[in-house]
Each structure stands twice: as C-alpha cells, then as structure tokens.
Amino acid sequence: MLLQLCPVIEASFNDMYADLLQLVKVPIPLSTDHLEFDLLSAAIKDDTIQLYLGAKLLDSQGKVSNWFNNSATSLTVPTMDNTQFSLIVSQDVVKATVAAVLPPEEFMVLLDSVLPELARRLKSSIGLINAKAADALGPTQIVKILTQDTPQFFMDQGHAKVAQLIVLEVFPSNEALRPLFTVGIEASSVAQFYTKDDRLILNLNNISSDRIQLMNSGIGWFQPDVLKNIITDILLSVLVPNQNGKLRSGVPVSMVKSLGFEAAESLLTKDALVLTPGSLWKPSSPVSQ
Numbered sequence: 151m152l153l154q155l156c157p158v159i160e161a162s163f164n165d166m167y168a169d170l171l172q173l174v175k176v177p178i179p180l181s182t183d184h185l186e187f188d189l190l191s192a193a194i195k196d197d198t199i200q201l202y203l204g205a206k207l208l209d210s211q212g213k214v215s216n217w218f219n220n221s222a223t224s225l226t227v228p229t230m231d232n233t234q235f236s237l238i239v240s241q242d243v244v245k246a247t248v249a250a251v252l253p254p255e256e257f258m259v260l261l262d263s264v265l266p267e268l269a270r271r272l273k274s275s276i277g278l279i280n281a282k283a284a285d286a287l288g289p290t291q292i293v294k295i296l297t298q299d300t301p302q303f304f305m306d307q308g309h310a311k312v313a314q315l316i317v318l319e320v321f322p323s324n325e326a327l328r329p330l331f332t333v334g335i336e337a338s339s340v341a342q343f344y345t346k347d348d349r350l351i352l353n354l355n356n357i358s359s360d361r362i363q364l365m366n367s368g369i370g371w372f373q374p375d376v377l378k379n380i381i382t383d384i385l386l387s388v389l390v391p392n393q394n395g396k397l398r399s400g401v402p403v404s405m406v407k408s409l410g411f412e413a414a415e416s417l418l419t420k421d422a423l424v425l426t427p428g429s430l431w432k433p434s435s436p437v438s439q
Contacts, residue, residue: 176404181396182210183250185243205243207250218243237403237414237425241305244423248312248352249300251396257295259388260324262288268384272320275380276330276369283322283330283369290324295389303341307420310341312354316389317365318381332366333374335359337385343416343423348407349400350416350425354393357385 178185188204207216218240262269269291277284298315316337319329339354359382362374403414403425411427418424 178401180207180247180250180401181253183215184208185247207246216246218246237405239423239425241303241421241423244305245303247401248303252297252301252393254297254299255392256297257388257392259293259295261291261293261384263290265384265387268380268387271380272377272384275377276320278376279372280369286322286330287320288323292321292324292326293384293388294319294321294329295385297389305341305418305420305423308418310343310418311338312341313338313360316385318384328368329366330369331364331372333377333381334363334365335381335385336361339390343418345403345414345416345425346400347413348403350403350414351400352397354390354397357382357390359385 177187184207186206186208188206205218206214207218209215259265261272269287272291272293273284273287276287296317296319298317301312301314304311304313314337316335317332318335319332321329337357337359339357342353342355344351344353359378362378362381364372364374414425414427416423416425
C-alpha cells in the first residue's frame with residue numbers, strides 16, 4: 151500500500167510546489183518599472199519549504215536595469231515560530247524598489263498662493279539676511295525643489311530611513327530668470343512600512359535638513375542655517391506629501407491572498423524586510439433570507 155501511495159504523494163507535492171513557485175514568481179509593478187523573480191535554489195528544512203529567488207528590475211521597455219542574486223545565506227533571518235510562510239526581501243531589492251518609485255524630480259510651487267503662511271515666514275527669514283531681497287518677493291514668488299539622483303534607503307534592526315540630496319531655489323516672481331539663492335540640502339526621513347490588505351506600503355515620516363550648503367546667491371553670502379527651519383517646513387509641506395503620494399499605491403503581495411490570508415505583516419532586520427501572514431481569510435457570511 152505504501153509503495154502505491156508514494157507516487158501519488160510525490161505527484162501531489164510536485165503540483166503544490168509548482169503552484170507555490172508560480173505564486174512567488176508573479177511580476178510586481180513599480181511605477182513604470184517592475185520586478186521579476188527567478189528560482190535560484192530550493193530546500194526543505196523541517197516542515198518548511200524554502201525558495202531562494204533572484205530578482206531583476208525591468209524598465210518600461212522591458213530591459214533589465216538591475217540584477218539581484220545575492221545568496222540568502224548572508225541574510226539575517228529571525229526565528230519564525232508558528233508562521234505558515236515568510237517572504238524575506240533583501241535590502242538591495244528594497245533599495246531598488248524605492249529608487250524605482252521615487253526617481254529624481256523637479257517641483258515648482260507658487261508659495262504665496264499655495265502655502266501663504268510659509269511664504270510669509272520665508273519673507274521674514276530672508277529679511278534677516280537682506281531686507282531689499284525680502285521686499286522683492288512678490289505674490290508670484292516661486293520655490294523650486296529638485297531631488298538629485300534617487301533617494302538612498304538604509305535599514306537596521308526594526309527601523310529604516312531614507313536620505314536624499316535636494317536643491318532648493320527661491321525666485322522673487324514667476325518672471326524672474328535667476329533665483330535669489332540656491333541651496334543644497336542633505337535631508338533624511340524616517341521610513342515606515344505598513345501593510346494594507348495584500349499591499350506593502352512605505353511612508354516617509356517627517357523630514358530633517360541634516361546639512362545645508364549655499365551653492366549660489368544673488369543677495370550676498372550668508373549662513374544658510376539661518377533658513378533651516380523654514381526650508382525644512384517647505385520640504386515637509388511640498389516634497390514629503392508628493393513622495394508619499396507616489397508610495398501610497400504600495401507594492402502588491404499577491405501570494406498573501408492566494409495562500410488564504412487577509413493581510414501581511416512586516417518587520418525589519420539589519421539587512422532584510424520580512425513579510426509574514428496576518429489573519430486567515432474568512433468568506434463573507436451568506437445573507438439571511
């Protein structure tokens with residue numbers, strides 16, 4: 151009897167293995183790019199099936215822009231007791247995902263129209279440097295924000311942050327060809343992952359201007375730290391909401407619902423993002439007649 155069952159069990163296992171592999175290899179869309187996965191190796195440890203996947207990032211033309219085939223043995227993986235499955239994403243894949251969703255951008259804001267209180271504070275702060283320059287700020291004053299390169303993502307046990315280089319320029323009016331001044335900013339934000347249904351979402355909490363450098367000035371040399379508070383508040387009001395808006399669509403983790411769970415939960419190690427299942431999916435109760 152045992153000899154007759156073994157091929158059946160083997161066939162059933164192979165079918166389950168094939169279905170599981172198909173689930174984890176579903177492409178993940180990222181703005182105009184997407185991630186695809188390939189199986190590197192597989193193993194069975196105790197009662198757990200472990201699949202080690204290589205990832206590749208493809209651009210909108212379908213061309214591979216980055217490969218990620220680091221060995222999973224180098225990752226710090228926490229002990230997962232009583233967990234039906236875990237999806238462990240290496241730090242380099244997370245970094246590339248953030249970079250794909252947040253490419254370098256340029257923002258131009260009519261500050262007095264959109265954020266009049268910040269416009270008033272900016273004028274007051276510039277007045278401490280150059281009163282004539284402050285008087286030149288009109289109702290069509292423009293703040294221009296450029297993000298340089300893609301943000302850098304850093305993670306450690308239980309927490310993460312995003313650092314980015316930003317150029318900020320202030321123009322007295324929408325007709326001005328040259329800015330009053332240009333500053334370079336090294337900024338950072340606390341990065342927090344959370345899950346909603348079967349989607350993983352990253353949110354930037356606050357922003358700090360860690361270092362500000364005067365790059366160009368038409369109002370004379372000044373110490374840019376004088377403007378640190380107002381610059382930080384402008385970034386918080388303009389840049390952070392825009393970036394969180396791009397991140398809010400999240401990354402689908404389709405295997406969560408496919409395996410019968412309502413949602414996923416996430417945690418960070420020093421070099422990986424770990425997804426584990428939330429509650430089991432429960433079908434809606436039939437309507438009483």
